[in-house]
Amino acid sequence: MFSHEGLGLMSIFIVLLLCxxxxxxxxxxxxxxxxxxxRRRLSVEHAGREGKPYSR
Known part of the structure; x- marks a missing residue:
């Protein structure tokens, strides 16, 4: 490996690692x-049904 290839290979390796x-x-x-x-949607629906038992 030549010394000028080091930076390119390291940058490609870092990008690959991030991917x-x-x-x-x-x-x-x-x-x-x-x-x-x-969870948020179910808790909002449950809070809306607090005053209405057996409502479906």
């Missing part, structure tokens, strides 16, 4: 935000 990190973080973040939205 791999994003590939693992994105599905986890999407799932977690979906769970939070679902």
């Amino acid at each position: 791999v990190l994003a590939m693992f973080i994105h599905p986890v973040h999407a799932f977690w935000s979906w769970v939070q939205r679902r």
Whole structure:
């Protein structure tokens, strides 16, 4: 390997590492935000039904 190739290879490696990190973080973040939205929606629906027992 020549010395002038070092910076290019290191930058490609860093970009590749960031892409791999994003590939693992994105599905986890999407799932977690979906769970939070679902919890929030269910709690709002439950709060709306507080005064109405047996309503479906």
